[in-house]
Amino acid sequence: MVLIIAGALLGAVLGLRFTLFALVPVMFGALVLVVANAIVSGVGFVQLTFTMIMIALAIQFGYVVGNVMRMIVAPVGGRNHRKASMPHSVEMPGSV
Numbered sequence: 001m002v003l004i005i006a007g008a009l010l011g012a013v014l015g016l017r018f019t020l021f022a023l024v025p026v027m028f029g030a031l032v033l034v035v036a037n038a039i040v041s042g043v044g045f046v047q048l049t050f051t052m053i054m055i056a057l058a059i060q061f062g063y064v065v066g067n068v069m070r071m072i073v074a075p076v077g078g079r080n081h082r083k084a085s086m087p088h089s090v091e092m093p094g095s096v
Contacts, residue, residue, distance in 0.1 A: 003034065003051070007058035008065075015066020023063055030055050 007030060014022050034055055038048040 003037075004054050004058045007055045008062035011059040011062020011064075012066035012069070013062075014059075015063040015068075016070050017066075020063075023059065027056055027059055030059060 010026065010030075011023075014026060031052055034052050035048065038051070043051075
């Protein structure tokens with residue numbers, strides 16, 4: 001259960017910051033960790049398969065949630081951000 005929650009949070013962070021191509025190596029790494037955990041714990045094949053599917057789905061679900069959050073938050077906060085922070089040059093009368 002902890003791995004599934006961590007996978008969803010990791011997917012949300014990926015969805016906020018990275019493109020879809022970042023999802024592939026992260027999912028591969030997560031599945032390798034799940035297999036290593038299963039070998040150490042001595043769980044059966046059925047439980048290992050179920051855990052791998054749940055981790056993959058949790059990461060993908062988190063990625064979709066992160067993308068939706070980015071689409072909602074970015075237009076609100078980033079609309080005039082650059083215009084307000086860019087300095088403008090002003091010429092002083094009589095200066096060379």
